[in-house]
Amino acid sequence: xxxxxxxxxxxxxxxxxxxxxxxxxxxxxxxxxxxxxxxxxxxxxxxxxxxxxxxxxxxxxxxxxxxxxxxxxxxxxxxxxxxxxxxxxxxxxxxxxxxxxxxxxxxxxxxxxxxxxxxxxxxxxxxxxxxxxxxxxxxxxxxxxxxxxxxxxxxxxxxxxxxxxxxxxxxxxxxxxxxxxxxxxxxxxxxxxxxxxxxxxxxxxxxxxxxxxxxxxxxxxxxxxxxxxxxxxxxxxxxxxxxxxxxxxxxxxxxxxxxxxxxxxxxxxxxxxxxxxxxxxxxxxxxxxxxxxxxxxxxxxxxxxxxxxxxxxxxxxxxxxxxxxxxxxxxxxxxxxxxxxxxxxxxxxxxxxxxxxxxxxxxxxxxxxxxxxxxxxxxxxxxxxxxxxxxxxxxxxxxxxxxxxxxxxxxxxxxxxxxxxxxxxxxxxxxxxxxxxxxxxxxxxxxxxxxxxxxxxxxxxxxxxxxxxxxxxxxxxxxxxxxxxxxx
Numbered sequence: 001x002x003x004x005x006x007x008x009x010x011x012x013x014x015x016x017x018x019x020x021x022x023x024x025x026x027x028x029x030x031x032x033x034x035x036x037x038x039x040x041x042x043x044x045x046x047x048x049x050x051x052x053x054x055x056x057x058x059x060x061x062x063x064x065x066x067x068x069x070x071x072x073x074x075x076x077x078x079x080x081x082x083x084x085x086x087x088x089x090x091x092x093x094x095x096x097x098x099x100x101x102x103x104x105x106x107x108x109x110x111x112x113x114x115x116x117x118x119x120x121x122x123x124x125x126x127x128x129x130x131x132x133x134x135x136x137x138x139x140x141x142x143x144x145x146x147x148x149x150x151x152x153x154x155x156x157x158x159x160x161x162x163x164x165x166x167x168x169x170x171x172x173x174x175x176x177x178x179x180x181x182x183x184x185x186x187x188x189x190x191x192x193x194x195x196x197x198x199x200x201x202x203x204x205x206x207x208x209x210x211x212x213x214x215x216x217x218x219x220x221x222x223x224x225x226x227x228x229x230x231x232x233x234x235x236x237x238x239x240x241x242x243x244x245x246x247x248x249x250x251x252x253x254x255x256x257x258x259x260x261x262x263x264x265x266x267x268x269x270x271x272x273x274x275x276x277x278x279x280x281x282x283x284x285x286x287x288x289x290x291x292x293x294x295x296x297x298x299x300x301x302x303x304x305x306x307x308x309x310x311x312x313x314x315x316x317x318x319x320x321x322x323x324x325x326x327x328x329x330x331x332x333x334x335x336x337x338x339x340x341x342x343x344x345x346x347x348x349x350x351x352x353x354x355x356x357x358x359x360x361x362x363x364x365x366x367x368x369x370x371x372x373x374x375x376x377x378x379x380x381x382x383x384x385x386x387x388x389x390x391x392x393x394x395x396x397x398x399x400x401x402x403x404x405x406x407x408x409x410x411x412x413x414x415x416x417x418x419x420x421x422x423x424x425x426x427x428x429x430x431x432x433x434x435x436x437x438x439x440x441x442x443x444x445x446x447x448x449x450x451x452x453x454x455x456x457x458x459x460x461x462x463x464x465x466x467x468x469x470x471x472x473x474x475x476x477x478x479x480x481x482x483x484x485x486x487x488x
Contacts, residue, residue, distance in 0.1 A: 399448060
């Protein structure tokens with residue numbers, strides 16, 4: 001009898017404690033069982049620019065420590081090749097094909113007479129029907145805070161990515177800070193995030209910290225910059241003092257957040273995720289092909305760390321391909337919350353956190369139905385970073401489908417000559433140097449059929465009309481001019 005009484009009293013105390021701390025159960029999880037979530041998002045940080053991914057020039061001791069305490073994802077991707085669509089994907093849980101945010105500002109960027117097709121128009125914000133990650137986490141009983149870069153504005157027809165956050169502190173000076181002690185607003189963003197964490201230390205919280213660093217124009221504290229000005233270049237070719245200083249200051253800010261969690265005793269019950277919004281832009285991404293804005297590996301492969309004490313094995317690594325669109329279902333799963341009725345394209349990553357070697361899904365996708373000017377290293381194009389393209393990765397295979405050639409130059413019937421499809425085996429060719437679309441036809445057709453079925457199923461909007469302003473002779477002249485200049 002006494003044991004039953006003690007059991008009842010313990011259960012009652014647990015219930016009262018959960019209620020006082022705001023821990024009403026969600027799908028059976030109390031506040032104590034739901035971890036805090038901190039998502040730190042760098043801007044334009046490339047795949048190999050941190051210490052934990054191999055740079056011998058840039059200095060990131062706090063990120064390196066985080067990597068040693070958590071799991072490094074070696075095949076992590078942004079869901080788009082540049083800033084705004086990547087953020088739209090992450091905070092909606094949906095691919096670009098669903099929400100229509102494809103680029104920054106416009107999908108018609110570059111000389112119009114060199115575009116063979118009319119691009120699909122770009123959205124400037126998320127559709128009103130979208131349930132953002134902030135809204136979903138708030139509905140799950142989390143305090144939600146947004147600190148740093150906001151890329152989309154609210155309007156009568158759409159949502160900003162900060163919809164659903166209780167506290168929103170958007171820096172207005174992050175791109176070009178006027179304060180020499182606060183380059184890229186790193187420290188003011190960090191201070192605001194730390195204040196939010198401390199204010200909500202007694203309840204579950206979700207802190208989203210999207211930095212402006214290391215987007216151009218690069219900035220760094222004077223003493224940090226001085227250190228890198230005398231540092232020799234590394235073997236990877238990294239040697240830009242401004243990049244080194246900017247990233248080092250960002251790393252210091254990240255360390256301040258990690259120290260705040262530890263100081264408040266929250267470290268063991270907080271899931272920390274760090275990654276970047278797209279591929280790098282300041283230095284070559286070799287051995288990866290391309291840079292920010294394209295859909296070769298250099299434009300979309302990003303560094304990523306997950307730390308969750310007691311769940312993620314310290315010092316571990318994962319080679320399963322993941323995207324930032326996966327964070328939405330992952331965070332909801334850790335919160336014990338149900339997904340919204342609107343479709344989510346990501347996958348819950350917690351099995352990977354616990355050491356499983358695979359996910360349920362087989363393939364991941366990217367969709368960009370427009371044009372971005374400015375060629376990239378080893379790019380397909382001498383004028384544009386990318387033309388209209390849809391991409392699939394399945395296992396170690398990656399296929400690019402270029403819509404100009406596919407739709408205007410004969411499609412499948414002319415696949416042997418129209419150069420519409422590129423196929424790469426990433427395990428043996430991570431630099432996408434050898435297109436094997438014509439020699440590995442079985443793999444090509446398997447991925448191509450799956451990609452075309454995905455386009456129909458979503459459905460993904462394609463550019464369908466020939467651009468009346470396009471001039472074939474102008475395109476040829478531009479290509480020759482660019483090629484001649486490159487040779488010189």
